[in-house]
Amino acid sequence: MKTFLRIYAAIHAVMALLFAAASLALMVIAARNGWLAIIGGMDTSAAEAMIEAIGLLAAAVVALQISQTITEQEVIRDTHIGSPTRVRRFLSRFMVVIVVAVAVEALVATFKARETPELMLHAAALFCAVGVVLIGWGVFVHLNRSAEELEPEAMADAKSEDRKLE
Template sequence: MKIFEQVFRGGHVVVIVFFVACAAGLVAMAGYELWHGFTPGIEQSTRDRFNTVLEAIGMLTVALVTLELAQTIFEEEVMRDVKVSGPTRVRRYLSRFFVVIVIALAIETLVSIFELMHEDPRQLPYAAAVGACTAMLLVAWGLFVRLNRSAEELEPEAMEEAKREDHKVA
């Protein structure tokens, strides 16, 4: 069984490395976009430059989400080597994940709305739908946390153990 644990841990490390590589690529592409958007010698309208900057913000947002997911996997699966089975661990793991996803989707919704307002207003309902889904995801996450608290009260030692594990990461 120890060999399988090592295989899974190695798999997590490989996924983390790919996440970091993807994030680095996105940051590089965003930097290129920003350079292209701010270079004075290139003939572009202010609106085109604005859209270029918005594209860079979108790429940076996805890069940030990617890095946050890599960090979550690293801390939870590699450093702490926790098994996500108890309500406390599930809540903590999902909360870290949902914070990143909700923030990224909210930023992406704003970027899309700014971009579509001027380019193709007929597409605004689609951007609004992403925003509405983000809001529903936030509400569902809040409901999950609220309902999960009663399960946590049944095993207070799990919360104490999770708090002790935080010192490993800090």
């Protein structure tokens, strides 16, 4: 059985590297787009290009966070998500960057809607999606906290694992 767990850890390590590589590629593309926007002139289209570059950077952060979390949870710690504390912490790391990424995308859509007003509905839907995700995340954290109180040793275990990584 340990052989299979090592194989899974190796697969997770490869996945983490691919997410990190995708993050680096997105950062390079965002930097290039931002630079082209700056040298192209300081006008409304440059602002839109910079906001799109920010959106790419937000996606890069998501990919890098996924890479880091996979590495920490599945390769370094060799822990499996079972306790409510680990589930909440695992999902919360992603939710922060996903909410930011969708909000940036909504901002990009809002800028594009200035030229094409029919896109404003799309931007509004994205902002509503951010609100719904935040509400759902808040409910999840609230309900999960109640479950965590039933297992205080799981919280202590998770905190001790954090000290191991420092």
